[in-house]
Amino acid sequence: MRDLLEVMLITNKSNEKNQNIHKTLINFESMKLHIDWDEAAGEAWATVYRNGTIVAIIGIEIPIIFVHFKDKLVIDNKLKDQYIIEEIIDFHECIWKLNIEEYNLKFPSVPWHAAEEAVNRNRFSTRDFWYATI
Numbered sequence: 001m002r003d004l005l006e007v008m009l010i011t012n013k014s015n016e017k018n019q020n021i022h023k024t025l026i027n028f029e030s031m032k033l034h035i036d037w038d039e040a041a042g043e044a045w046a047t048v049y050r051n052g053t054i055v056a057i058i059g060i061e062i063p064i065i066f067v068h069f070k071d072k073l074v075i076d077n078k079l080k081d082q083y084i085i086e087e088i089i090d091f092h093e094c095i096w097k098l099n100i101e102e103y104n105l106k107f108p109s110v111p112w113h114a115a116e117e118a119v120n121r122n123r124f125s126t127r128d129f130w131y132a133t134i
Contacts, residue, residue, distance in 0.1 A: 001097040001123055005106065007086060008064060021046070021060055024079065028056075031074060044110040045130050048074075054091050057130055059083070061109040066091070066126045091127045098124070 025035050028048050033055055037046035048056040055074060056067040064084040067075055068091070075085055100112045100121050112121075114132035124132070 002095055004096040004098045004129065005103050008062065008084065009106065010084075021058070024058065024082075027079075028074065033074070043134055045134055047130070054127075057091070057126065059110070062107055088126050090125075092125045094120075094123045094125050094128070096124050096126070096129060097122045098129075 025037070025046060029035055032050075034049040035046055036049065037043055037060070044060050044062070046058045046060060047054060048058065050071070054068065055071045056065055058065050063082060064086060065075065065079065066086050066088050069087040069089055072085075072087055079085070098112075098121055104111050110133050112132050113134075114128075119128045119132045
């Protein structure tokens, strides 16, 4: 298992709310990709789909994009300056572990909500992380 917090902290990107999120999403929409994000509900993640399949999950408060490895070309160079880009083979594969207490201290604007019984903190997928922090 990879430590997700280590991935999120190896960058010099700001963990402040992404001020360019609307430009980022317009960029994806221009590629005929569907964006699922409920801004009014305060969702912490925007999910990008092509024909019903996840292409990427974009952090609203945390500057990270999880992108399917086959779709990495949708990430232009401008985004690479603003986000951590983490290539994912399968959004449902359990590849992560996380110290929840430390994560919540580092990223209080996107806290982990899922109960231990709902998502195993020592073995979870990118989609589980989305669920636990949406």
